[in-house]
Amino acid sequence: MVLDNFKSVISKYDVIFFDAFGVLKTYNGLIPGIENTFAYLRERGKDFYVVTNDASRSPEQLAQSYVNLGIEDVTPDRIISSGMLAREYLDLKVRKGTVAYLGTENSAHYIETSDLKTLSIRQLDLNNVGDINALVFLDDEGFDWNTDLTKTLNLLRKRNIPVIVANTDKTYPASKSRVSFAIGALAKMIENTIGREFIRFGKPDPQMFIFAYQHIKNYPNVSKQDILMVGDTLNTDILGGNKFGLDTALVLTGNTQAEDAEVRIRATGIIPTYICVSAVVE
Amino acid sequence: MVLDNFKSVISKYDVIFFDAFGVLKTYNGLIPGIENTFAYLRERGKDFYVVTNDASRSPEQLAQSYVNLGIEDVTPDRIISSGMLAREYLDLKVRKGTVAYLGTENSAHYIETSDLKTLSIRQLDLNNVGDINALVFLDDEGFDWNTDLTKTLNLLRKRNIPVIVANTDKTYPASKSRVSFAIGALAKMIENTIGREFIRFGKPDPQMFIFAYQHIKNYPNVSKQDILMVGDTLNTDILGGNKFGLDTALVLTGNTQAEDAEVRIRATGIIPTYICVSAVVE
Amino acid sequence: MVLDNFKSVISKYDVIFFDAFGVLKTYNGLIPGIENTFAYLRERGKDFYVVTNDASRSPEQLAQSYVNLGIEDVTPDRIISSGMLAREYLDLKVRKGTVAYLGTENSAHYIETSDLKTLSIRQLDLNNVGDINALVFLDDEGFDWNTDLTKTLNLLRKRNIPVIVANTDKTYPASKSRVSFAIGALAKMIENTIGREFIRFGKPDPQMFIFAYQHIKNYPNVSKQDILMVGDTLNTDILGGNKFGLDTALVLTGNTQAEDAEVRIRATGIIPTYICVSAVVE
């Protein structure tokens, strides 16, 4: 496996899309040295965005988490989350009534509007579901799995409403050697059981990349050939980036380990344009 | 849809296999009149068995639940449960060490032997899993879904051990209008996430029917053509019975409603030999 | 089921996206009266596009097929096909070498460029595949299924290259009572067998809708709320339109029959904004 130098790679592109987890940070903080990458981007005037499957917080809160780690570059306008797509969907397609949600109260604030109320699955009364016009899976925390997943299933048996999954990931790293279930896995269990089609937002779905593309500064005056997607996961970051027509760089600091990379590329047929040790500019 | 008379149908067979839920009983007791069916079977000397996807209790305890409802005919030797297959598997293939399980303590007693200890996922310490030689999904109760499903996932990341799903059902009826998740749905979520093959016992798998067949009194002197499988669910009872070579009767007192039966038979291609209103002999 | 009047429905939108098969035409010609719909659109100055899962011909050839049926309104610039997405992908991501294809020679002309040669799977020599840089599934005709599907499988065992499926449909209507396999079904068989991820273009994928959206005359000065997607198939036209944020109208002249519509909407959870008898303005 020939490894590419990350600095040489990004020097060829005008705009960089970064995945967050496993690329910029991990369960216990920033990837060491990643501040150099932001300095390089600043210096060269390159545009960049963080494209993340996350609906647990608003872009402002996600940006603040970088500030807390000492990175000022990741401002809210540079964050594209799958939660933003869920919100756009509700704006366009649901508009009024109440949206039931699985997640924390904090995750729900972002999708609330003057016309659209939100109601935690915890508070939902199954005998009173006539005004529930949509259901959104936002976060794996904020509810009791034993009682509230069952409540969700019974809600859907009573109401044929749009169901939005605002983060399709199945797991996330919780510590060096442990993972946790993400909301995408819980949503999939309910989708398989009820047998209906849920609306899923998040990489590798092209809608995530379209949304990011439309948010870049010089849009639409940037060709897809001038954008690089950087990620640690073949079947979200790399598959999605490739399909959207972007060049892609796989980094080995997250889900794909150096010793597995070649085997997995061969097994999946998902081929990154480049493979780099990390997203750190040295 | 032409409906067949249940009494005429069973009169043609020597041995009857019954599904339990939706055929003999529901969430709130026996199917009204089902005692007539047992009286008829007794009178005519017909052999019968209850073939059920259930690993929450031993055959003795399952039989007692019929006694509690006033039915003395369903003795422990007439009960064939998917839990019995799980136990046989452990006897044959695991033999020693510790089996971790998801379920109540009660569900675990049945699989315990002098050589094989059991340990609830609740008690399991992820830092001490070296002697865990198998994992069994028994029941949806007896553990905390938020913490213990995640613990299960991490156990499997540490240990490549056989995983047995002792009940493949995804849901069970909890009341007139509500369903609950069965352990099969939770197991499927973890199987999809970890990407490994679990060993699943329960209808429609033929091993369930083989096991029942080998338990009948006059085995092996009964032809498959003299056995009828009676069930309420097309894709477990009827599919499994058909595939094993048995004639099958669909009853409309459980999962398959009268108004949907024809549509679902056409959609699934799972064709029962007979369709009857219920398993009640009138 | 309350049916909506198609004329009233489209009067509320500035831009209409039409599926082709089952909406504008069928296996044996135009939907009777559909010329009135085009007259209405012309008269009111409404913009419209035909959004079709078809990679068998170029937009020019597809437009000509409407001219042959007496409709002059469907000019090449009004046609958005999944084949156009396949071509864009090759332009952006493959660029040079040879693309092997399954389909007719005619289907391949459209993806050929000065830098990118095409080679029919018929002509491909498995001992000489070093310069094959991509594989595209274009059409179910133009090759021998017995020998060439097997050749395709062996090509992919030799070369880990991007595989593009330019039409995800599984079947298409061949006559009043017969269907034929579309190339999407053949591609799926090979994808399942080889176990790799193919790149699929076509509804319900959002990339198809963004491509159409970017081609409309007043883009980007048209809101998604002013666009209506009209289709006959819940899990392509309606699911895809909904997810992209468009209002959707299901018509009953194609894949979804009047007697099944309600059952299928309930079963799939794919809910159109409107249901109309047909796309004919009366």
Add this chain to the structure above:
Amino acid sequence: MVLDNFKSVISKYDVIFFDAFGVLKTYNGLIPGIENTFAYLRERGKDFYVVTNDASRSPEQLAQSYVNLGIEDVTPDRIISSGMLAREYLDLKVRKGTVAYLGTENSAHYIETSDLKTLSIRQLDLNNVGDINALVFLDDEGFDWNTDLTKTLNLLRKRNIPVIVANTDKTYPASKSRVSFAIGALAKMIENTIGREFIRFGKPDPQMFIFAYQHIKNYPNVSKQDILMVGDTLNTDILGGNKFGLDTALVLTGNTQAEDAEVRIRATGIIPTYICVSAVVE
């Protein structure tokens, strides 16, 4: 990876089940030295059976193929094929009328009875299908894929009949570096397209193992613990053997290469009791 000595392994068992392809023979003849294994079994009086996913020929014809290669030990009574299960199913569940089939005429002879006619899909007239009571997938040869797979799909749209897949394999080796599609892959494509449940016979399904078990000489006086399943494929031979309660030996002369064995065992969670270089007794 610690390799076990095949002779030591089989010395511990009374009955050996062998997979055929990749274990006893390959595309171009016997595994070199396999005659020693048969000599050893003969000498020690061990019982053995060939358990194969093959419905292309009768047990007599399959046995003859070993005679042609110089092996006299594999008599017809020692062969258990998935085709035998298909035949039993038809005997028990279809009984009369006509069975349409995909395969060679030779493959059909074996399922023909005095009451049950067979008709090749080639000869089938879609306007005259009223007496077709079942459809069987037997072999990938003997019909034209372009026209006859489509004919099969349309037959199933007209008739809701049992569909039997008598070999679930997706591919088979055709030469040192090439594979061919087996009938299981074609059947799966049609099953996915029509959306119905087909009845599938073959490893890893337990019905295959119970059928073999019931055919052994001292049945039922042989414990499952005295039987060893030897195979080259994790998700058919090893998974099925394990689930049925048998000990299993993976050999590295077929589908699973020495360099991949450990990775695939870890990835699939399918764990053989032993791993041996080959099934040759040295």
